[in-house]
Amino acid sequence: MDTLVITNLHAGTKEGKEILQGISLTIKKGEIHAIMGPNGGGKSTFAQVLMGHPDYVITKGVIRLNGKNITMMTPDQRAKQGLFLGFQYPVEIAGVNFGNFLRMAINEQRDLTLGTRVKKKVSPIAFRNQVEPIAKSLGFSEEVVKRFLNQGFSGGEKKKAEILQLAMLRPDFAILDEPDSGLDVDALRYIGDVIQSLDYPFGLLLITHYQRILHYIKPHFVHIVVKGKIVKSGDENLAKEVEETGYEQYL
Amino acid sequence: MNKQPIIKDSYQFGFHKPESSVFKTPRGLNRGVVEAISYYKKEPDWMRNFRLQALMIFEQKMMPPWGADLSGIDFDTMYYYINPSDRKFGKWEDVPIDIRDTYDRIGIPEAEKKFLAGVGAQYDSEVIYHNLKKQWEDKGVIFVDTDTALKKYPDLFRDYFGTVIPAADNKFAALNSAVWSGGSFIYVPKGVHVTIPLQAYFRINAANMGQFERTLIIADEGSYVHYVEGCSAPIYSKESLHAAVVEIIVKKGARVRYTTIQNWSNNVYNLVTKRMHVDEEGFGEWIDGNLGSKKTMKYPSVYLNGKGAKGEILSLALAGSGQHQDAGGKAFHFAPYTTSTVTSKSVSLHGGRCSYRGMVKIINGAKGSKSFVRCDALLLDELSRSDTYPVNIINEENVTLGHEAAVSKIGEQQLFYLMSRGLSEAQATSLIVNGFIEPIVKELPLEYAVELNRLITLSMEGAVG
Numbered sequence: 001m002d003t004l005v006i007t008n009l010h011a012g013t014k015e016g017k018e019i020l021q022g023i024s025l026t027i028k029k030g031e032i033h034a035i036m037g038p039n040g041g042g043k044s045t046f047a048q049v050l051m052g053h054p055d056y057v058i059t060k061g062v063i064r065l066n067g068k069n070i071t072m073m074t075p076d077q078r079a080k081q082g083l084f085l086g087f088q089y090p091v092e093i094a095g096v097n098f099g100n101f102l103r104m105a106i107n108e109q110r111d112l113t114l115g116t117r118v119k120k121k122v123s124p125i126a127f128r129n130q131v132e133p134i135a136k137s138l139g140f141s142e143e144v145v146k147r148f149l150n151q152g153f154s155g156g157e158k159k160k161a162e163i164l165q166l167a168m169l170r171p172d173f174a175i176l177d178e179p180d181s182g183l184d185v186d187a188l189r190y191i192g193d194v195i196q197s198l199d200y201p202f203g204l205l206l207i208t209h210y211q212r213i214l215h216y217i218k219p220h221f222v223h224i225v226v227k228g229k230i231v232k233s234g235d236e237n238l239a240k241e242v243e244e245t246g247y248e249q250y251l
Numbered sequence: 252m253n254k255q256p257i258i259k260d261s262y263q264f265g266f267h268k269p270e271s272s273v274f275k276t277p278r279g280l281n282r283g284v285v286e287a288i289s290y291y292k293k294e295p296d297w298m299r300n301f302r303l304q305a306l307m308i309f310e311q312k313m314m315p316p317w318g319a320d321l322s323g324i325d326f327d328t329m330y331y332y333i334n335p336s337d338r339k340f341g342k343w344e345d346v347p348i349d350i351r352d353t354y355d356r357i358g359i360p361e362a363e364k365k366f367l368a369g370v371g372a373q374y375d376s377e378v379i380y381h382n383l384k385k386q387w388e389d390k391g392v393i394f395v396d397t398d399t400a401l402k403k404y405p406d407l408f409r410d411y412f413g414t415v416i417p418a419a420d421n422k423f424a425a426l427n428s429a430v431w432s433g434g435s436f437i438y439v440p441k442g443v444h445v446t447i448p449l450q451a452y453f454r455i456n457a458a459n460m461g462q463f464e465r466t467l468i469i470a471d472e473g474s475y476v477h478y479v480e481g482c483s484a485p486i487y488s489k490e491s492l493h494a495a496v497v498e499i500i501v502k503k504g505a506r507v508r509y510t511t512i513q514n515w516s517n518n519v520y521n522l523v524t525k526r527m528h529v530d531e532e533g534f535g536e537w538i539d540g541n542l543g544s545k546k547t548m549k550y551p552s553v554y555l556n557g558k559g560a561k562g563e564i565l566s567l568a569l570a571g572s573g574q575h576q577d578a579g580g581k582a583f584h585f586a587p588y589t590t591s592t593v594t595s596k597s598v599s600l601h602g603g604r605c606s607y608r609g610m611v612k613i614i615n616g617a618k619g620s621k622s623f624v625r626c627d628a629l630l631l632d633e634l635s636r637s638d639t640y641p642v643n644i645i646n647e648e649n650v651t652l653g654h655e656a657a658v659s660k661i662g663e664q665q666l667f668y669l670m671s672r673g674l675s676e677a678q679a680t681s682l683i684v685n686g687f688i689e690p691i692v693k694e695l696p697l698e699y700a701v702e703l704n705r706l707i708t709l710s711m712e713g714a715v716g
Binding site: 051052053054055074075076078079080084085087090091093094095096101102104105108109148149165169 | 676
């Protein structure tokens with residue numbers, strides 16, 4: 001319990017191209033794990049496969065969340081079990097009010113009787129009261145929830161909106177897929193502050209190409225993923241090491 | 252049903268005992284049937300002659316060779332007139348279960364359900380209606396059913412009736428002209444702004460939802476009125492043909508907005524002719540939603556007759572299994588500096604088909620006119636279909652014309668994104684669809700918008716998985 005356990009995960013495209021070649025990883029609540037690696041090494045695929053993207057097929061291995069086998073679950077079922085994915089490229093959805101959507105998602109996830117998760121639905125007023133301070137600390141105006149979902153958002157706004165969703169949905173385990181790409185230093189700090197301010201234990205899997213964001217969100221563990229495998233694990237120092245020496249030695 | 256002979260005797264018509272007799276013409280259409288309708292309604296000669304002439308036109312006109320497939324219509328087996336107050340109501344148990352289920356799930360009140368399903372005559376809104384009616388009448392606004400208007404306001408009626416859509420306009424306008432019954436008649440005096448939308452819904456027991464209703468709206472100079480017709484909840488009809496005519500006259504500086512949501516049960520051919528004449532600086536708007544029926548052919552049009560007149564058409568179509576929504580809009584620029592906008596949004600699912608059919612015509616001399624047409628189609632599956640048939644006839648050089656069209660499919664990325672937040676595939680799909688039609692839905696009165704969103708959610712539950 002209280003863990004996300006990935007055991008010998010193999011996955012690939014529907015056309016049969018294998019991308020993940022046996023990843024094993026255990027994340028406990030309260031831990032921050034960073035996944036680093038060269039482009040094309042399978043980092044983003046790993047994130048998508050964990051969330052259940054229909055483009056990928058798991059050919060071997062098991063994913064357990066809080067003891068429950070979620071390997072074959074649909075994305076919405078995984079979310080309801082307490083998993084969250086912050087997208088590298090958040091999708092624009094025209095005509096869908098951001099706030100209404102987010103409140104719907106929160107209420108949907110609270111429908112199940114799930115250990116630590118709250119069952120009570122959030123009212124529009126309670127939602128506003130909760131979302132406003134978080135929006136502000138991300139540098140948004142509170143009007144952001146009145147906009148259409150990601151539509152017309154700048155690259156940075158989209159990334160911050162993912163963190164806003166994370167903070168409101170309060171998942172047990174969150175995957176953030178390159179939350180730092182395209183962000184300026186202020187935005188990075190906002191993101192780091194909001195994640196640090198979350199007042200409950202959750203596990204975080206942070207996928208990044210650069211160690212820049214790790215100044216704002218300090219990882220307990222760093223894993224290097226190359227060619228669909230974890231080739232090396234270590235602590236924060238490993239990130240500094242690859243920053244200096246590059247990934248070539250692992251290729 | 253027993254066939255009734257056409258009876259030329261008023262007693263046998265049941266005039267004196269309407270509470271116990273039903274007046275109904277026999278199946279099929281001929282001179283005798285049209286005469287009987289006019290006689291039963293005690294109409295003046297001119298109207299009887301108008302009907303008879305329309306019948307001749309109807310008989311001569313070809314079926315439209317384009318548009319939806321109408322070969323399933325059998326004119327000979329239909330009834331063309333049943334006195335609405337004598338209308339026999341069926342049993343609640345006979346209403347198809349999916350329609351009853353829909354009422355429950357979108358939360359239609361009990362009394363209203365029975366009306367919509369055609370098993371109850373009354374919907375308890377008489378009180379509201381009468382209060383509003385008093386306010387309108389004090390300002391000189393006339394809002395009655397069309398049959399009453401012919402009797403109570405014969406001169407006004409005759410001045411405008413059939414002037415916007417002559418019987419010879421098309422086969423179904425001719426049919427309506429021959430056998431019309433019910434519908435709404437509205438007159439708004441000069442400078443009067445009717446602030447609350449006039450809703451046919453409030454007086455649905457007045458048979459405004461008949462098969463061949465005829466609506467006539469006259470907005471005098473500088474006046475404003477918003478008329479709302481139909482409802483988003485499905486309406487069960489045993490009759491299989493709905494051929495209405497809506498004529499609107501927007502005088503100088505006046506504004507009329509006409510909102511319709513059509514959700515007939517899917518056995519109905521819905522073939523409606525709607526047209527507005529807009530004078531100088533006037534503004535005519537159609538908001539036209541088509542959800543139900545088997546086949547719809549409906550292209551609300553604006554005739555911009557006076558300098559600076561504006562027309563706007565918002566068309567929304569949703570076609571599911573076995574449905575073909577052939578809808579769109581037409582704008583005719585007959586005067587300088589006129590502007591028109593047509594926005595069409597269609598959603599096809601379960602093998603349904605939506606066609607956009609539109610026309611923009613700008614005549615020589617209508618200089619400085621502008622027209623913009625935008626049609627977007629959303630396809631939810633591989634079985635469904637969308638087509639676009641736009642026609643532009645531009646005979647003036649000094650004009651601005653824009654046309655944009657896009658067909659999209661529900662994106663896998665969009666679905667995955669929404670589902671990753673805990674929404675089911677059906678919820679995610681209906682969010683995307685509701686978002687897609689949002690630009691039109693936001694123009695609807697709130698209660699319609701809410702109901703429409705629920706309906707879409709409901710239809711998506713069967714759409715996926």
